[in-house]
Amino acid sequence: MTRMSRWALLGLWSVFLVLPVLATLLYSLATVWRGRAFPDGYTLAWWVQAFSEPRVVSALMRSVWLAVLTVVVVAAVVLPALYWGHIRNGRIRTVMQLCALLPFALPFVVLAYGIKRLAGASELTQPWESSPVLVVLGHVALSFPFFLWPVDGAMSAAGVRQLSEAAETSGATPLATLFRVVIPNIRTGILTGAILTFATSFGEYSIARVITGSSFETLPVWQVSALQDTRGNPNGVAVMAIFTFLLMFIVSVLIARTGKGQPLRLLPGIGNTR
Amino acid sequence: MPSAVQIESATKVYGSTKALDNVSLHIDPGQMVALLGPSGCGKTSLLRAIAGLNPLDRGAIRIGESDVTMVPARLRPIGMVFQHYALFPNMTVAENISFPLTVNKQRRAQRAQRVGELLELIGMTALADRYPNQLSGGQQQRVALARALAPEPDVLLLDEPLAALDAAIRNDLRDEIRRIQHRVGTTAVFVTHDQSEAMAVADRVAVMDRGRILEVAAPPEIYERPTSRFAATFIGSRNALELPVDADRVVRWGTAFSVVAPDAANGKALAVFRPEDVRLTAHQGVAGTVDVVVFLGATSRVYVTVEGEAGDHTVHVDLPSRAAANFVPGQRVGVVVAPEKVRVFAS
Numbered sequence: 001m002t003r004m005s006r007w008a009l010l011g012l013w014s015v016f017l018v019l020p021v022l023a024t025l026l027y028s029l030a031t032v033w034r035g036r037a038f039p040d041g042y043t044l045a046w047w048v049q050a051f052s053e054p055r056v057v058s059a060l061m062r063s064v065w066l067a068v069l070t071v072v073v074v075a076a077v078v079l080p081a082l083y084w085g086h087i088r089n090g091r092i093r094t095v096m097q098l099c100a101l102l103p104f105a106l107p108f109v110v111l112a113y114g115i116k117r118l119a120g121a122s123e124l125t126q127p128w129e130s131s132p133v134l135v136v137l138g139h140v141a142l143s144f145p146f147f148l149w150p151v152d153g154a155m156s157a158a159g160v161r162q163l164s165e166a167a168e169t170s171g172a173t174p175l176a177t178l179f180r181v182v183i184p185n186i187r188t189g190i191l192t193g194a195i196l197t198f199a200t201s202f203g204e205y206s207i208a209r210v211i212t213g214s215s216f217e218t219l220p221v222w223q224v225s226a227l228q229d230t231r232g233n234p235n236g237v238a239v240m241a242i243f244t245f246l247l248m249f250i251v252s253v254l255i256a257r258t259g260k261g262q263p264l265r266l267l268p269g270i271g272n273t274r
Numbered sequence: 275m276p277s278a279v280q281i282e283s284a285t286k287v288y289g290s291t292k293a294l295d296n297v298s299l300h301i302d303p304g305q306m307v308a309l310l311g312p313s314g315c316g317k318t319s320l321l322r323a324i325a326g327l328n329p330l331d332r333g334a335i336r337i338g339e340s341d342v343t344m345v346p347a348r349l350r351p352i353g354m355v356f357q358h359y360a361l362f363p364n365m366t367v368a369e370n371i372s373f374p375l376t377v378n379k380q381r382r383a384q385r386a387q388r389v390g391e392l393l394e395l396i397g398m399t400a401l402a403d404r405y406p407n408q409l410s411g412g413q414q415q416r417v418a419l420a421r422a423l424a425p426e427p428d429v430l431l432l433d434e435p436l437a438a439l440d441a442a443i444r445n446d447l448r449d450e451i452r453r454i455q456h457r458v459g460t461t462a463v464f465v466t467h468d469q470s471e472a473m474a475v476a477d478r479v480a481v482m483d484r485g486r487i488l489e490v491a492a493p494p495e496i497y498e499r500p501t502s503r504f505a506a507t508f509i510g511s512r513n514a515l516e517l518p519v520d521a522d523r524v525v526r527w528g529t530a531f532s533v534v535a536p537d538a539a540n541g542k543a544l545a546v547f548r549p550e551d552v553r554l555t556a557h558q559g560v561a562g563t564v565d566v567v568v569f570l571g572a573t574s575r576v577y578v579t580v581e582g583e584a585g586d587h588t589v590h591v592d593l594p595s596r597a598a599a600n601f602v603p604g605q606r607v608g609v610v611v612a613p614e615k616v617r618v619f620a621s
Contacts, residue, residue, distance in 0.1 A: 159358070169325055169352060169354035169422075171425060172377040
């Protein structure tokens with residue numbers, strides 16, 4: 001392939017990726033946009049309006065809390081299990097890897113109805129049938145693979161088993177081993193997993209919609225209803241889409257930057273002898 | 275003198291294989307013992323049992339005066355060096371060495387002093403602020419050694435510490451480990467599959483096979499007079515000939531040598547002797563033909579094939595290179611071995 005055609009392909013690919021984001025950004029800033037390449041005029045009114053509308057702001061806050069809670073629960077469940085799988089019982093890893101495929105085998109809507117029906121099946125759980133707690137559970141089940149994969153990779157790359165044994169024979173308690181040795185050496189994996197989990201939960205529509213109906217309106221639920229409503233606010237939807245995009249983008253860049261200035265984490269003893 | 279480390283009837287079973295089969299071993303204070311054997315012989319299992327990383331199924335381990343059989347690894351008075359260094363990548367050289375002291379809540383000033391001493395001991399004071407990935411393999415293993423020694427452990431455990439290094443650095447670091455262990459005076463256990471490494475580094479060598487210790491002796495003794503067949507064939511590149519036992523219970527290799535067979539030998543016995551104990555003559559002993567002469571520097575190795583009634587035997591003979599220059603392939607020679615140099619085992 002020649003140099004020219006490579007650049008041309010890369011250019012086309014960038015246009016494919018960037019154009020929708022750019023169009024959404026322009027739409028969120030447009031006064032009116034009628035059948036031309038660029039909007040007729042520009043305004044910040046949609047941004048101001050969106051962020052001063054209580055319904056939007058509370059949807060945003062709900063989504064943030066939902067996503068943060070999901071990340072915390074996923075980390076609390078996956079991290080210890082995976083660590084144990086690495087240092088003692090490798091079978092745990094196999095089981096987790098298999099479970100991680102399930103959310104991709106089932107459509108999210110099916111998963112959501114399943115959770116709802118299950119909760120409605122017993123007297124004890126019925127009060128929770130349309131509770132946001134169930135949404136968190138659903139999001140945990142859905143998004144944990146995105147935490148599992150990078151963290152599992154980071155643990156393998158760091159050789160956590162050997163590092164743990166070295167810490168143990170140095171006299172470190174299990175907690176000291178975890179916080180001083182293991183976590184610092186898989187930090188990039190944890191951060192990557194956290195942002196992916198956050199993004200999955202933050203942008204998820206079906207589970208939130210099916211389980212809570214409209215009683216717990218998250219940002220995606222609001223966005224869909226705003227688009228369906230003829231008196232809705234499509235420019236406001238664009239504002240929130242861009243806002244979400246920027247939020248994720250900035251956090252991703254920050255995470256990518258934390259890896260720099262630190263020593264490369266290769267497998268101890270392999271590939272780093274000179 | 276009480277033992278520094280005392281292992282009694284240690285047994286460890288994985289599935290259907292016995293990694294450790296009723297192993298007992300006593301180590302005197304200040305001694306370096308090498309656990310030597312092929313892979314899967316149980317040497318690493320024994321080391322990890324002493325460390326507390328793999329608990330025993332049966333048996334007991336004492337370090338100094340105290341029974342540590344049930345004590346977790348972090349509370350045992352040990353320091354451990356791993357094959358692949360296992361330095362903490364997120365810490366500098368100084369922080370790595372200081373880690374055991376930090377988790378033991380030593381004071382900062384005390385820690386700094388001890389780290390300084392150790393950096394000097396391993397000759398890496400200038401590299402204190404480097405990260406592990408900025409060091410060579412040999413340097414990393416030195417740091418790992420310093421980290422293991424930092425809390426002044428009663429026992430230093432080394433798990434194939436040289437196996438991941440280049441041949442050129444291996445001997446240097448081997449001698450340095452020995453020098454440092456002597457200087458510090460700590461008791462040490464050194465696991466290796468390399469018999470010359472074991473001989474060079476240890477006060478005593480424990481030869482292991484299939485979960486058991488076959489014999490424990492000082493290197494010269496194990497080299498000169500191995501008492502087990504396995505040790506005799508595993509250590510050094512020996513000649514091993516399967517020979518018939520006579521009616522008068524003598525093992526005879528033509529006119530080369532004749533020795534009394536062990537009681538257990540029935541029909542056949544294995545005669546083992548070292549290549550440097552073979553004498554090549556003009557007419558004495560059994561007749562053979564020189565196959566090839568391999569030049570090894572100070573010595574040369576001469577391969578001689580001897581035709582016998584029970585089939586051909588090829589033996590190798592180590593000679594000073596000047597003496598070996600007298601032999602050329604195809605030459606007829608006589609082979610003689612002094613009977614006291616031949617060890618005979620039941621076949």
